[in-house]
Structure formats: structure tokens, C-alpha cells
Amino acid sequence: MLASGILGETAASMLRVHQAGAGAVVTKSIGLETNEGYLNPTVFSMKEGLLNAMGLPNPGIMDYGEVVERLVSEKVTVIGSIYGSSPSEFAKLARAMEEYGAEAVELNLSCPHAHGVGSEIGSTPEAVSSVVSAVKGAIDIPVWAKLTPNVASTAELAVAAEDSGADAVVCINTVKAMAISADLRMPVLSNGVGGLSGRAIKPVGLRCVYETFERCSIPIVGVGGIYTGTDAAEYIMAGATAFQIGTAVSELGVNVFGSVVSELREFMKREGFADLKEMRGIAHRRT
Template identity: 50%
Template sequence: MLALTLTGLKLRNPLMLAAGIMGTTGGSLKRVAEGGAGAVVTKSIGKEPRRGHSNPSMIEVDSGYLNAMGLPNPSYRDFQGEIERAREAGVPVIASIFGGSTEEFLEIAGALRADAFELNLSCPHACGYGAEIGTRPDLVEEIARAVKSTARSPVWVKLTPNVTDIKSIGLAAQRGGADAVVAINTVRGMAIDIESGYPILGNRFGGLSGRAIKPVAIRCVYDLYEALDIPVIGVGGISDWRDAIEFIMAGARAVEIGSAVGNNINIFSDISSCMREFLVEKEWTLNDIYGMAHEL
């Protein structure tokens, strides 16, 4: 009932692990997959090893988290073994990759073997990467086209919400040949310690995730569904099965779950079970509810 095919990948359900959560090792990715996820996305991997920003790099705020990790990673040269370990669970493994130029994206995508690539063009707190590139439609189109021309796997582009018009960025990814877009990454934010007057995060500002950003993500998915011909993958604030259903009704073909995994490692099996019960009760299928909010 929940199985689907997404950009040529067979998923047992539309629930995926989002990049950045338990995605640094093959063992943790495998654990999430064995816990019910339909697919898993790795931590964003770059050309060179990065330690990331100084601590504090993550704090809890009302209805979510602020993080400024700074894209810490071991580099793609040491990561293929982790992808292979994760594949032992039998679900698609998507490699999230980032770079500071088209050439870096090409180098990484050409070296890694994954079931799909998610291009991180949306991280809001790493100088020279992510959203600094992903806010420019010309660069988004250029990078998507370059990676698509050489990658042996589907290419997804993860979009930033920190723009005036996310549809223009999505259309640029589509023109570049992307097979899907992922919406959204975190929303820029910060917190200040009123006792000292200093910003709390070591990087001063970071990205807001968790329940607080779900309405923003829903609207972005809704707009992209109407503008694009390629699938939209929804992410941002999903904490229970109702959230997942809402995203699919807004136009998401599948969804990714991030922050909520930290509170419940079994969230994928819990949500899929409740989704099945809901669909049976309503006598609906996934296709019936896909984009349903646009039919009114």
C-alpha cells in the first residue's frame, strides 16, 4: 500500500531519513533503514575533510533546533565504504554531496557510487557552500546539468527556503535536468544569551529545523508542485504521521524526516503503520492523496 517508485528507485514506503541526522556512518544509516525507513540520505559529503564550526553548534529552541554544524565530514575519499555498509539493509542509499564549485560537485559525484545524489545547494551556515550557491538560479542550473551529465544515478537538488521565490530555484534545477527537488533545508535563524548579550551558537547564526518550520515547508512544497514537472520531496518539521500525510497532500511524492529521529529512532515504522491505518480507513491510496490539496 505504501510502496512507490521515485526517480526510478523502488521504496517500500515514502519515508526517508533526511541528510545530517545519523548519516555519518554506514552503521547508523543501516540502523535507520532496518527501523523502517524507505530510503536513507547520508550526511553531506564534500571534497576535503571538514571539522565544522566551533561549539555550541546545536541548541534546542521553542518547537525546534538551531544548528550551525558547518558541514563537518570525512571527505568523499573515505566514505564509499559507509555507503556500502548502509546498503546491506536493502534500501536505496542517497549520497548528499556539497561543493564550492561545479568542478567539486563533478569530482565527488564521479567518484561516489550511490543510488541517487542529493545536491546540497541549501545549507545556510557554511561560507562558500550551500545556500550561497543555491540562491542563484544560474548556478543551480549549471551544477544540476553538470552532475546529471556524468552521474550514473538520479540527481536530486535540495532547495533553500531563504529566497524570495523558491519556484524560480526549482525551475532552474529542472532546466538543469534534475530528476527531483527536495524542499526544504533549514531556515536561517539565531539565538542570543540575554545574560551575556552574546549569540549562543559558535557561528552566531544557524539553521532552524523541527516543527517550527513545517508550515514554511508545506507552502514551499505546494508552490513547487504547481510549478514543476519533476517530483518534489518534502522535508521540514515532520514529527508524526499526520505531518507526512499533509506533505503528500501538498504535493510531495515522498518525505524526509530529520530532527524527530533524535527523539524516536522508531519513527519510520510508527509513521508508516499509522499511515496504512489512515489510508485503509479512508479507502484511499497514496496516489489518491498525492497533491489532493490542489484539487479544491
């Protein structure tokens, strides 16, 4: 799947991702009102990865229906990502996404740089639980909780999500980070703090998926630093059922979906795995 926030604003860009072989697209996170996001610089590319603090720019849910409906009419599987500042806001947004034809909603409980939303309301099991329960009570399509790695235990949040009825958890959002310009003697991003993504965070994502698999029985969607078929295989071995690709798309283009899938197929053939189920969670089994 395409991860939220990358090429996820227009129907045309998500259609391209679908045509390139992604099984589903996750929209960028949509809120109740139009949001301009932060002032530039909002993205900074470093050798360690990509640092961003976009501030959740989006057109608002009322203007987003057309995008989802167009994709659905083209037979694209759409996962509607939403963010809000209270359980009732999340429920309202989820209802709209369901009406537009999204296949599932992904609750952004994990954006590390937005104020009053994202991980600010998704960092405790209680908060995760109240949002998931409210959304589950409001819609019939599956509810996925996207969790933050910026806590002592992401698995603890996943347990709260599962106990509140979540159908899947998505691990992980970006890792809270900062870049400082020595020349300018100040943080590079206008917001100061941002979220790190890309290769550098794969070990963090794998650890979160691994720990969550030991505690939860609902499916886990792995995301963070996937560029190759082997990266995807590692997430599946840690316990993921599916995976999303974000930063690699901005670096390698949409063809990364095709290359990751064909590399994963080759890997499985070479290693004698008949299907993903045989590989899922295998890193947990000790002989």
C-alpha cells in the same frame, strides 16, 4: 527516508535507521576534503525547534566509500548527499558517490550557514542550473536538488533544477535563524547564524512544496517538521511524492519511521485513499 545530517555519518547508525523501516537513507553532506566543522556550540535545542550550525563536518569523500559500500552490501538504499563550492567539485563528488553504489545523489544547494557552499551557491536559478547541469553530465544515477527556503521563491529554484535535468527536488533545508542568550548578551551558536528545523518549519516546508508542485512536474521530496503520519499526509497533499524525517529522529528515536508509516496507513484507510497517488497534490484541487 532519513534526512541528511541526522545519524548519517556512520554505516552502523544508518543501518539502524534502515532496520527501523526507513525506505532509504540520505548520507550527511560530504565534501572533497575532511572538514572539522565549527566549534561548539553547534546545536541548540529550543522550544520552537532545533537550531544548528554544524559547519558541514564530514570525513571527506575519499574516506566515505567504505560507509556507502557497507550499506549497499546490506541492501540499504543510499542517497549520497554532497556539497561543493563549484559545479566541477559537485560533479567530482557525484562521480565518487555513483562509484560507491549510491542509488541517487542529493545536491546540498541549501545549507544556510556554511561559507562559499550550500545556499551561498544555491540561491539563484542560474547557480542551481549550473550545478545540476554539471552533475547530470557526469553521472547516470538520478540527481536530486535540495533547495533552500531562504529565498523569495524556492519554486523558482525548482524550475531551474527541472529545466537543467534534475530528476527530483527536495524541499526544504533548514530556515535561517538565530538564538541570542540574554544572559551572555551574544548569539548562542558559535557561528551566530544557524538553521532552524523541527515542528516550527513545517508550515514553511508545506508552502514550498505546494508552490513547487504548481510549477514543476518532477517528483518533490518533502522535508521539514514531519513527526506523525498526518504531517506526512499534509506534505503529500501539498504535492510531495516522498518525504524525509530529520529532527524528529533526534527527538523520538529511530522508531519514528515505523510510527509515521503506520499512522499514514491508518489515516489513508480511514479517509478512503487507496494509494499515495490519490492523495498527492489533492490540496490543490478545488471543488
